[in-house]
Amino acid sequence: MSQHRQPGAPGRAGAVPALPDLPEATVARLPEYLRALHNLADAGHETVSSEGLSAAAGVNSAKLRKDLSHLGSYGTRGVGYDVALLIEQIEYVLGLTQRRAVALVGVGNLGHALAGYDGFASRGFRIAALLDADPSRVGEEINGLVVRHVDELPAVATEESIAIGVIATPAAAAQRVADQLVSVGVTSILNFAPCVLSVPEGVDVRKVDLAIELQILSFHEHRKASLTALPATGGSALTALPGGLAATDTQEAIGT
Amino acid sequence: MSQHRQPGAPGRAGAVPALPDLPEATVARLPEYLRALHNLADAGHETVSSEGLSAAAGVNSAKLRKDLSHLGSYGTRGVGYDVALLIEQIEYVLGLTQRRAVALVGVGNLGHALAGYDGFASRGFRIAALLDADPSRVGEEINGLVVRHVDELPAVATEESIAIGVIATPAAAAQRVADQLVSVGVTSILNFAPCVLSVPEGVDVRKVDLAIELQILSFHEHRKASLTALPATGGSALTALPGGLAATDTQEAIGT
DNA sequence: AGGCGCTTGTGAAGACGTGCACAAATCGCG
């Protein structure tokens, strides 16, 4: 509920307020555009039309134009967008002009993979610290970084100016880690643990839950199967999702 | 992990499980509810109010009630929802009553982690096959599964009745893998490669891009910083998203 | 039995996101 409108900000010509407050949906797509633009730049393109870029990013072209218009981007009509310029603009808006330091907490299975994932480094982030609560993991070296104990977080945070914390611990430990991160001033958290984190206002949490993605796919799979299995018995509408269905396994597969 | 039958549920089963077509937003939240419900069940709760469940799942209670109403769920007014029954219903709708077989393609850094991630198994999925194109990786055993060559996909698909394919390859290889998955009949794909996949209609693709999440956080971080940096002085020289800002590093830090 | 407090389910309104379709702007060319 903190929608502060800036009255008197003329907006168009000349000085613009700090950052245009973009729609969340737009923000979520900008990284995708950025990736597509980098590909285009590597391929030698100097300009690109909204049609071309939207295809490369997998979205509707009108949506792309509207997104870009939100950040006041200058394309040239009849020509398209300047690839290099657009990259700069998006990187600026996303705050990627500085390389942000990331602290990764939890060096288990997933943490290991994240520590070794080079997609972070190549896209403006620097994994600056690896932390774990398990003493037997402390001291291990991964990708040139030594795992330190999570209690050293305060020291690490000031040493490295940590901007973003990544939680890759088991769910049981996640809230405590989040609290620790918040207490050392981290205001952006990426949470891989399957649990809800409660954080004070002003702290952003994004969650990635691998199993949830599979479950969503499972739903669609289930629906597809039930549709092809049932021709057109338009009778029972909402159905009652019967109570005792635990026993009925592999229900959808049976065509009969 | 016990699924008890629900006493009191009328034996009025047998109704055709025509799935109500839920709003996408609802589908995306159901797994979250499910996780919260499992936690509640483990903690011994037999019923839960929409208020309690929504808090555990981190959403608005009205939204939760509407979501549940979409799948025709029966709560009891004045009491709440039966935890066990609701778990059954959601698992049924999500198609989790059968354990779906997942093929994981790409056993690099991330693939290794995914192969070892036990969150899949514990939530209704079975990693049935590991595949990779790199011959030096074929034969490796991970978590009790032997890595096979990706060209064996047709055989694997029929052997294991693969329902979902997970792509954890480099971006350059992802499209080819997707094509292969589609050609063996897989219609649900979870893509971790940072690229857009083109697939025929009827195939569902969900994408998880770890770097994108960080970039979104970076945007908010940037915005927070720029807000606190500019209290009131409307003049403010910078910003305006100038054309040549490539050189200006760490732009937002300037308070002055 | 009846009333009371609690909780669900939902109508309605508003916020948000999407996509079409077209005017405005720009370039290249004759």
Place this chain on the structure above:
DNA sequence: CGCGATTTGTGCACGTCTTCACAAGCGCCT
């Protein structure tokens, strides 16, 4: 220099999602 081809930026309409607010239903207590 003007015209046509091209492409952006956006007004508008539509659909989806969210949130509020409240009537209807349920159990419990007296």
